[in-house]
Amino acid sequence: MNQVEDVRVNELPSGSVARVSRLLIGRLRDLGIMExxxxxxxxxxxxxxxxxxxxxxxxxxxxxxxxxxxxxxxLSIPQRHRYRHRYGSRx
Amino acid sequence: xxxxxxxxIKIGVVGLPNSGKSTIVSNLSGLFxxxxxxxxxxxxxxxxxLTIKNLRIQLIDLPGxxxxxxxxxxxxxxxKEILRxxxxxxxxxxxxxxLQQTIYLLxxxxxxxxxxxxxxxxxxxxxxxxxxxxxxxMRRRLGIPIIPSVAASGVGMGELRKLITExxxxxxxxxxKVIDYGPLEKYIDAxxxxxxxxxxxxxxxxxxxxxxxxxxxxxxDIVSKAIEEIGQIDVFVARKRWDFASSITKDVVAxxxxxxxxxxxxxxxxxxxxxxxxxxxxxTLAEVIFLVLNPLVDYISELLSMIPIGELxxxxxxxxxxxxxxxxxxxxxxxxxxxxxxxxGVALIVAFIEDSGLIIRLTFPLEKWLRRIGLxxxxxxxxxxxxxxxxxxxxxxxxxxxxxxxxITALMIPYIPCMARLLVISxxxxxxxxxxxxxxxxxxxxxxxxxxxxxxxxxxxxLLTHIRVKLTARVPYAYELPQLIIPINRFFVKKVWHYTxxxxxxxxxxxxxxxxxxxxxxxxxxxGLIGPEALTNQTLIRSTWLSLIGYSISPVFKLLNIPWxxxxxxxxxxxxxxxxxxxxxxxxxxxxxGVINVLHSALQLPSALALITFITFYSPCIATLVTExxxxxxxxxxxxxxxxxxxxxxxxxxxxxIALLVV
Numbered sequence: 001m002n003q004v005e006d007v008r009v010n011e012l013p014s015g016s017v018a019r020v021s022r023l024l025i026g027r028l029r030d031l032g033i034m035e036x037x038x039x040x041x042x043x044x045x046x047x048x049x050x051x052x053x054x055x056x057x058x059x060x061x062x063x064x065x066x067x068x069x070x071x072x073x074x075l076s077i078p079q080r081h082r083y084r085h086r087y088g089s090r091x
Numbered sequence: 092x093x094x095x096x097x098x099x100i101k102i103g104v105v106g107l108p109n110s111g112k113s114t115i116v117s118n119l120s121g122l123f124x125x126x127x128x129x130x131x132x133x134x135x136x137x138x139x140x141l142t143i144k145n146l147r148i149q150l151i152d153l154p155g156x157x158x159x160x161x162x163x164x165x166x167x168x169x170x171k172e173i174l175r176x177x178x179x180x181x182x183x184x185x186x187x188x189x190l191q192q193t194i195y196l197l198x199x200x201x202x203x204x205x206x207x208x209x210x211x212x213x214x215x216x217x218x219x220x221x222x223x224x225x226x227x228x229m230r231r232r233l234g235i236p237i238i239p240s241v242a243a244s245g246v247g248m249g250e251l252r253k254l255i256t257e258x259x260x261x262x263x264x265x266x267x268k269v270i271d272y273g274p275l276e277k278y279i280d281a282x283x284x285x286x287x288x289x290x291x292x293x294x295x296x297x298x299x300x301x302x303x304x305x306x307x308x309x310x311x312d313i314v315s316k317a318i319e320e321i322g323q324i325d326v327f328v329a330r331k332r333w334d335f336a337s338s339i340t341k342d343v344v345a346x347x348x349x350x351x352x353x354x355x356x357x358x359x360x361x362x363x364x365x366x367x368x369x370x371x372x373x374x375t376l377a378e379v380i381f382l383v384l385n386p387l388v389d390y391i392s393e394l395l396s397m398i399p400i401g402e403l404x405x406x407x408x409x410x411x412x413x414x415x416x417x418x419x420x421x422x423x424x425x426x427x428x429x430x431x432x433x434x435x436g437v438a439l440i441v442a443f444i445e446d447s448g449l450i451i452r453l454t455f456p457l458e459k460w461l462r463r464i465g466l467x468x469x470x471x472x473x474x475x476x477x478x479x480x481x482x483x484x485x486x487x488x489x490x491x492x493x494x495x496x497x498x499i500t501a502l503m504i505p506y507i508p509c510m511a512r513l514l515v516i517s518x519x520x521x522x523x524x525x526x527x528x529x530x531x532x533x534x535x536x537x538x539x540x541x542x543x544x545x546x547x548x549x550x551x552x553x554l555l556t557h558i559r560v561k562l563t564a565r566v567p568y569a570y571e572l573p574q575l576i577i578p579i580n581r582f583f584v585k586k587v588w589h590y591t592x593x594x595x596x597x598x599x600x601x602x603x604x605x606x607x608x609x610x611x612x613x614x615x616x617x618x619g620l621i622g623p624e625a626l627t628n629q630t631l632i633r634s635t636w637l638s639l640i641g642y643s644i645s646p647v648f649k650l651l652n653i654p655w656x657x658x659x660x661x662x663x664x665x666x667x668x669x670x671x672x673x674x675x676x677x678x679x680x681x682x683x684x685g686v687i688n689v690l691h692s693a694l695q696l697p698s699a700l701a702l703i704t705f706i707t708f709y710s711p712c713i714a715t716l717v718t719e720x721x722x723x724x725x726x727x728x729x730x731x732x733x734x735x736x737x738x739x740x741x742x743x744x745x746x747x748x749i750a751l752l753v754v
Binding site: 027030064066 | 361
C-alpha cells in the first residue's frame with residue numbers, strides 16, 4: 001500500500017510541508033490551523049516543540065503538548081530527512 | 092461632585108496577544124504600563140481613567156486573546172469581561188503583520204453589536220516587511236473606523252482619541268452581521284431571540300463556549316437541532332470566519348505577506364545551536380554595555396570624592412550626630428549614587444530581553460530539555476522574565492492553567508537572579524576582575540540558576556504530589572511567534588528610565604533606612620551604647636550587635652575564605668538584596684568607593700566566584716516570598732526557601748573547589 005500515514009507534527013523534520021489531518025486541541029483552530037489546511041514545519045524537535053508556518057505566513061509556536069496533538073499528513077519531506085519520522089521518534 | 096463631566100463611557104481594549112494594547116493604553120493615558128514582547132505580559136485587567144474634553148472614559152486593558160473561546164486563565168479573564176461586561180464599545184488592537192488573525196478576532200467583537208474601532212498596529216514593521224495594506228478598502232469592506240497605528244511612536248493616537256469621543260456620541264456605525272453563516276443563521280436568530288442576546292453571544296452559545304454553559308442549557312433544544320444539521324459547529328464557524336478573513340486579506344493587501352522570520356531567527360530558534368547563539372548575543376550585549384558604562388562609574392566616583400563631606404562635618408560638634416551623618420546617611424547615599432550606571436546597565440539588558448522578543452527565542456530550544464525536569468513552556472517564559480524582577484514574574488504564573496505547572500514555575504522563579512541580585516554580582520565582578528571580563532563573569536549566575544532549577548524541580552515535583560491534593564493536567568499551549576526586533580523607540584527608553592528610577596528610589600530609601608538601623612547595631616551591643624569609635628576600632632566592633640550577629644554565621648563561610656563582614660551582610664540580604672552592599676559599607680566603616688576596594692582586597696578570585704554563586708539564589712527578598720506564598724502556599728514557600736539556601740551553599744562550595752583547582 002502506498003498510503004501515507006498521519007504523524008504528529010513534531011515527528012516531521014524542519015522544512016517539511018504537510019496537510020493538517022486532525023486537531024486534538026481546539027485552540028489551534030483559533031490560530032488558523034484547520035483540518036485540511038497546509039502548513040510548513042519551520043522548526044521541530046522529535047517529541048518536543050515545533051514552529052509551523054500557516055498559509056498566510058504566520059509562524060505559530062507549538063509547545064511539546066500542542067505539537068504532539070497536531071496530526072498531519074506529510075506532503076513533502078526534505079530529502080536528507082525523508083525517513084526520520086519512521087524511526088522510533090514516537091514514544 | 093463630577094458634574095462637569097457630561098458623560099462617562101467604558102471602553103474595552105481588546106486585541107491579539109502581543110499586539111500593543113498596553114502600549115496604546117499607556118499612550119492614551121500617559122501612564123506607564125508594563126509591556127513586553129512576549130504573549131501573556133498582561134495577565135489581569137488594567138483600568139485606566141482618561142478625560143477627553145468633558146468626557147470621562149474608563150479604558151479597560153484586557154489580556155490578549157485570539158478568540159472568544161479561552162483555554163488559558165488570563166484569556167478567560169478577558170473573554171468573561173467581553174461577554175459579560177457592560178461596555179459602550181471596544182478598541183480592537185490588531186497587528187498589521189497578522190491581518191487574517193486580526194480580522195478573525197475582530198469579527199467576533201463586531202458580532203457582539205457594540206461600536207468597534209480597529210487600531211491596526213505595527214504598520215511600520217509591516218511596511219518594512221514589504222506588506223502594503225489598503226486601509227480605505229478595508230474600512231469599506233468592514234464598515235468600521237480603522238486607524239493605522241504605530242503605538243510605540245504614538246502614530247494614530249490623536250485620531251484614536253477623536254474616535255473614542257464618537258463612541259459617546261453614538262456616531263460610530265455598528266456592523267453586526269459581517270459573515271453569513273448560511274444554514275446556521277436560523278439557529279443564531281432562534282438562540283438570540285430565546286436568550287434576548289446579541290448575535291455574537293448566540294454564536295458562542297452554539298459553538299459551545301465554556302463560559303456560557305448556563306445560556307447553552309436554556310437553548311439546549313436549538314443547539315441540538317443545529318448540531319444535528321451542521322455537525323461540529325465550532326469547526327463550521329471557525330472555517331467561515333477564516334474564509335472571511337482570508338477573502339478580506341486578499342482584497343486589501345496590495346503586496347504579499349511573507350513569513351515573519353529573520354535570518355537571525357533561523358539561528359536563534361535552531362534546536363541545536365539556538366540557545367548558545369542567544370546566550371552569546373546576550374553576553375556580547377552585557378559586555379558592551381558594561382564596557383561603555385565603566386568610564387561613567389569612574390566619573391561619578393570622582394565627583395563624589397570631590398565633595399568635602401569630612402570638612403563640612405568638622406562644624407558638627409556632637410560626635411554621635413557627626414558619625415550618623417557620615418557613616419549612616421552619607422555612605423549609603425554615595426552607594427546609591429554610584430549604583431546609577433550599574434542599575435542603568437542592568438535595566439537596559441532586562442528591557443532588551445523583554446522587548447526584543449528574545450525571551451521566546453531563549454525558551455524554544457530549551458523547552459524540550461526543561462520539559463524533562465517538569466518545567467512547562469509557558470512557565471519558562473516567566474522564568475526568564477524573572478530576570479527583571481521575581482515579584483511580577485511570580486504573580487504572572489496565575490496565567491498558567493495547569494496547577495502542577497503553575498506551582499513548579501512559581502517555586503523555580505526565585506532561583507533566577509533578579510535585577511537587584513545581578514547588581515550586587517556585577518559590583519563584586521567589577522571589584523575582582525579587570526573591566527573587560529565583567530560581562531564574562533555575569534554568565535556564572537545564569538549557569539548556577541539553571542543548575543538550581545534543574546536540581547530543585549526534580550526534587551520538588553514528587554513533593555507536590557504529596558503535599559497538594561488537587562493537581563490538574565497540563566494544557567497544551569500555542570501562540571504566534573512575536574517578531575524579533577531591536578527595540579529602540581521612546582517606549583523602550585521610557586521603560587529603561589522607569590526601571591532605573593523605580594529601582595533607585597525604592598532601593599535608595601531602603602538602603603538609607605537600613606543603613607541607619609545597621610549604624611545603630613554597629614555602635615551598640617549587649618552592654619549598651621559603645622559609641623561611633625566602634626566603627627573604626629576592630630576590638631570594640633567585636634562587642635557590637637552587628638558583629639555578634641555576623642559572627643554567628645561566619646563559620647559556614649570561613650571555609651570559602653569569605654570574611655565575616657561579608658557573610659554578615661548576606662544575612663541582611665534576606666530583607667532586600669539592595670542592602671547587601673550598604674551592610675558591607677557599614678561593617679567595614681567605609682563608603683561606596685571603599686566597598687569596591689574592600690572587596691578587591693578581601694576576596695581572592697575563588698572566594699569571589701563562590702560568593703557570586705551563593706548570592707545568585709540563596710534567598711528571595713521578602714516581596715518575592717510573600718508573592719510566592721500567595722501562589723504556592725506558606726508550607727511550600729518555607730520548604731523552597733530552605734532548599735534554596737542549602738543548594739546555594741553546596742554550589743558555592745563546588746565552585747570554590749573548582750576555582751581553587753583551576754586558578
